[in-house]
Amino acid sequence: MSGYHDRGDGGNYDHSHRALLQAFMSRSVMTFDEMKPIVAEILTAHEPDRTRLANDITQPIVTSMVQAVNAKIGALDFEIRSAINQNDRTLTYALVNTTSDALTQIATTFSPDEIAYIKRLLDCMFETNNKNIREVMAVKHMTATQLAKIPRNRQSQAAADSDGEGESNAQAESTVKGITINDADKVLQHLEVEAFFQRSPQNYYSLAPRALMELRAWLKETYNDPPAEDEDDHEPTIRIRDCEGCREIVTMGLRCDNKECGVRWHDFCAVQYFRGQQGSAKKCPKCKNNWDGSTFVGERADETGSRRRTTNGRSQLMNEEDE
Ligand SMILES: [Zn+2]
Ligand SMILES: [Zn+2]
Incomplete structure (x- = not known):
């Protein structure tokens, strides 16, 4: 019997792996439960004499297929990652871009002014709403809408990219404009549909598992100070921390x-x-x-x-x- 395990070492890339990658390219993010019927169908198509049902699909089968796909797409700066949803514990898989300028990469469908708006949203989540006294790491819908306009006193910061903090106001004003409230709502909707943002019943936006998987390195680089170089230095500000248990980022x-x-x-x-x-x-x-x-x-x-x-x-x- 030619079982799937014959090909399960991650080394052999075949039609079934290609089909899995295609499924991810059209959906980007899937829970383990959503993947089960898709993988069952893919494997059945690959080996018609051995029908699989969704419930035959175990986590090791998925892990092994994902490994094979990752071995193939790593050179293209893509990877299928998995994480446990902080909200409901579901296991979620996402096709993520592994380049360091992940924010720009995920935002290819947005204009530069819209990307600057997304950066203002993230700054609000991880700086303004993430003080030691209160680590909210989320932004209310009303505030998110107001951020469509660039706050006067923060124009230089909004324009600066992750390491350009010292840029002058004049330069910032000339390069970054606010967007309309209408456009801001469209961006928010888009981010939600694409599973980068999630919106809670209390109308808070926070980062969904896909964004955490894709942006985890970028978030720490951007919002955590580098370690102090000598003992006289101030304690570095750490705004984003990992879970004591699973070592993944905690935003909730x-x-x-x-x-x-x-x-x-x-x-x-x-x-x-x-x-x-x-x-x-x-x-x-x-x-x-x-x-x-x-x-x-x-x-x-x-x-x-x-x-x-x-x-x-x-x-x-x-x-x-x-x-
Ligand atoms: Zn303690
Ligand atoms: Zn944890």
């Missing part, structure tokens, strides 16, 4: 109550880690603070943050923002 999850501590978790990774531990037995693995799992990363941090503002007054906020 939990953080240690101790604001100085870098420990972040996805909800389900934390549940796994603290399984079987009760109450005060739960300690942060780094700073040993008590862990109560009530300090959030993501849009839930926005809600708790505004409550805190009314109960503790403004002084705490001011202090944190001064840092």
Whole structure:
């Protein structure tokens, strides 16, 4: 019997792998469950005497096919990556561009002014709405719309690319224009349809798994300071951190109550880690603070943050923002 496992070492690229790549080229992002019937159909077409049903498709089969495809497309700066959706734990696969200027690459269908708008959205998610006091990493629809226009005091920043922070206002004004609110809405819709952004029931936009897979290196390069060169330097600002459990980026999850501590978790990774531990037995693995799992990363941090503002007054906020 010529089973699939005969070809499963990732070395032999055949029609079935080509068909899988084609499926990804037309859809870009698929969950494991969405892939199962497609892979079953592809393998059945490849070996008609051995019919596969969706439920015959296991993760090792998919992994092995993906490896074979990746061996072929790596030289073209493409890769099929997988990640667990922070929201619902579904396993998601995406065809991603691996070049360092990923933002420009994903945005090939946009005009330069629209790309600059997307950069303003990302700056809002990962700088403005991502302070140590509140790591929201999302932007409300209303704010996203307002960012169509370039805020006056931020024109130089909006124009600067990731490493051009020092550019003058004059230069920026001449190169980047705002876009209309109508066009901004179209960009947002497009990003949502393409599964780069996701919109929550509370109308927050955040990065969807596809964008996190595609932009993970770029996000850290852009929003995290490089490590301090000597001890006298200020602590570098780290705005994007990985999960203590799975080591993937956390934009939606939990953080240690101790604001100085870098420990972040996805909800389900934390549940796994603290399984079987009760109450005060739960300690942060780094700073040993008590862990109560009530300090959030993501849009839930926005809600708790505004409550805190009314109960503790403004002084705490001011202090944190001064840092
Ligand atoms: Zn995790
Ligand atoms: Zn801690």
